[in-house]
Amino acid sequence: xxxxxxxxxxxxxxxxxxxxxxxxxxxxxxxxxxxxxxxxxxxxxxxxxxxxxxxxxxxxxxxxxxxxxxxxxxxxxxxxxxxxxxxxxxxxxxxxxxxxxxxxxxxxxxxxxxxxxxxxxxxxxxxxxxxxxxxxxxxxxxxxxxxxxxxxxxxxxxxxxxxxxxxxxxxxxxxxxxxxxxxxxxxxxxxxxxxxxxxxxxxxxxxxxxxxxxxxxxxxxxxxxxxxxxxxxxxxxxxxxxxxxxxxxxxxxxxxxxxxxxxxxxxxxxxxxxxxxxxxxxxxxxxxxxxxxxxxxxxxxxxxxxxxxxx
Numbered sequence: 001x002x003x004x005x006x007x008x009x010x011x012x013x014x015x016x017x018x019x020x021x022x023x024x025x026x027x028x029x030x031x032x033x034x035x036x037x038x039x040x041x042x043x044x045x046x047x048x049x050x051x052x053x054x055x056x057x058x059x060x061x062x063x064x065x066x067x068x069x070x071x072x073x074x075x076x077x078x079x080x081x082x083x084x085x086x087x088x089x090x091x092x093x094x095x096x097x098x099x100x101x102x103x104x105x106x107x108x109x110x111x112x113x114x115x116x117x118x119x120x121x122x123x124x125x126x127x128x129x130x131x132x133x134x135x136x137x138x139x140x141x142x143x144x145x146x147x148x149x150x151x152x153x154x155x156x157x158x159x160x161x162x163x164x165x166x167x168x169x170x171x172x173x174x175x176x177x178x179x180x181x182x183x184x185x186x187x188x189x190x191x192x193x194x195x196x197x198x199x200x201x202x203x204x205x206x207x208x209x210x211x212x213x214x215x216x217x218x219x220x221x222x223x224x225x226x227x228x229x230x231x232x233x234x235x236x237x238x239x240x241x242x243x244x245x246x247x248x249x250x251x252x253x254x255x256x257x258x259x260x261x262x263x264x265x266x267x268x269x270x271x272x273x274x275x276x277x278x279x280x281x282x283x284x285x286x287x288x289x290x291x292x293x294x295x296x297x298x299x300x301x302x303x304x305x306x307x308x309x310x311x
Contacts, residue, residue: 004045007102008038008052009094010059018098020106021045025095030058035065042070049112051105053077053097064121071112073105080104116210119184123177123207130170131248137163174203186303187213191296193305196260196267204252205296213300220297224249226290250289257288265308267291 009016015034017026026041028034042050050066051073052059063072084092084100104110116124140160147153178184184206191202205212209223221227225245260267267288274284299306 003048005102005106006042006047006050007098007100007105008050008062009097009101010052010055010062011094012058014094015062016094016098017041018095018102019045020102025098027094030061032061032065035062039066039069047071049073049105049110051075051101051110053080053101060121060125063116064118067113067115072115073110073112075101075104075110083107114210119177119181120207120210123174123203126170126174126177127204127207127248130167130174133163133167133170137167171200174207175199178203178206187300190299190303190305194260194292194295194299195264195306196256196258196292197296198256198259201252201256205249205293208246208248208252212297215297217294217297220293221290224253224290224293226250226253226286226293249293253289253292254285257285257292260288260292261285 005020007018007020010030013030015028015030015038017028017038018024028038028041048071050070052062052075054074054077059074063074066072080097080101081092083104084096087100087103089096089100137160140156140163144153144156144160147156178188187206188202191197191205192199197205209220211223212220215223218227223245225247227245257267261271262268270291271284271288274287275281279287295306
C-alpha cells in the first residue's frame with residue numbers, strides 16, 4: 001500500500017498505534033525511546049499521514065522529535081470524536097481512538113502539517129510558561145487585597161516581586177529568540193507598526209499562528225475563531241456567534257482592539273460606524289479584533305508596514 005495512514009492515540013505515558021493498511025496495533029512509550037521505536041515502525045511502510053489529537057502538553061514531545069521526519073497531522077479532539085460517532089462507534093478506548101483517527105485521516109485525505117522549527121517549539125513553551133506566571137501574579141494580587149496579617153502580606157509581596165522578575169526574564173528570552181530569526185524579526189516589525197498591537201500581542205500571534213501571512217481573510221478569521229457562525233433553520237433565524245479557533249490568539253487581540261478603538265483612525269471609524277448601526281459594543285469590539293488579525297495577515301503577506309491613510 002503506497003498511501004498508508006497511521007492513527008496515534010496520545011496519552012501521558014503511551015502512544016497507541018493503529019496502521020490502517022493491515023490493522024496492525026502497537027503501543028510505545030511517550031518518551032524519546034518510544035519516539036525512535038515509532039519511527040522504525042512507520043519506516044516499514046509508505047506512510048502518507050500520521051494522525052493524532054491535540055492533547056495539551058502530551059503531544060509536544062512527539063511533534064518535536066518526529067515533526068521533521070514523519071507526515072504528522074494534528075486534529076481537533078472534538079472533530080475526531082464526532083467522526084467516531086458518525087461511524088456508529090460509541091466505545092472510547094485508546095485502541096478504538098487510534099483506529100478512528102487513522103480512518104478519519106484516510107477518509108478526508110488529510111494533508112500533513114508543516115513541521116515547526118526548533119525555535120517555534122521553544123517559543124511556544126516560553127509563551128505557555130509566561131501565561132502561567134501571569135495567572136500566578138493575578139492570584140497573588142487578589143490575595144493581597146484580603147490579607148490582614150503582616151506575615152502573609154509580606155510573603156505575598158515577596159512572591160509577587162519574584163514572579164514579576166520571572167515574567168521579565170521570560171519576556172526577554174522570547175524577544176531574544178524572535179530577534180535571532182530574521183523572518184520572525186521582520187514579521188514582528190510589521191505587526192508592531194499596527195496601532196494597538198504591542199510586543200506581547202505580536203509575539204503571541206507569531207508563536208501561536210505561524211501560518212500568519214499565508215492565509216486568506218476567511219481562513220485567518222476562522223483559525224482565530226472570530227468568524228461569525230450563522231444559525232438558521234427553516235424560517236428561524238438565530239443570532240450569529242463566534243466559537244472555536246485559537247483562543248490564545250483571540251484573547252491576545254482583546255486589549256489591542258480596545259486600544260485601536262481609540263487610537264487607530266481606521267478602526268476607530270469602523271467601531272463608531274458599527275455602534276451607529278445599532279451593534280452592541282461587544283459585537284463591535286469583536287469585529288475590530290477580526291479586522292486586526294486580517295490586517296496583520298494582509299500586511300505580512302504584502303511584506304509592508306501599516307501606514308496611515310493619506311500619509
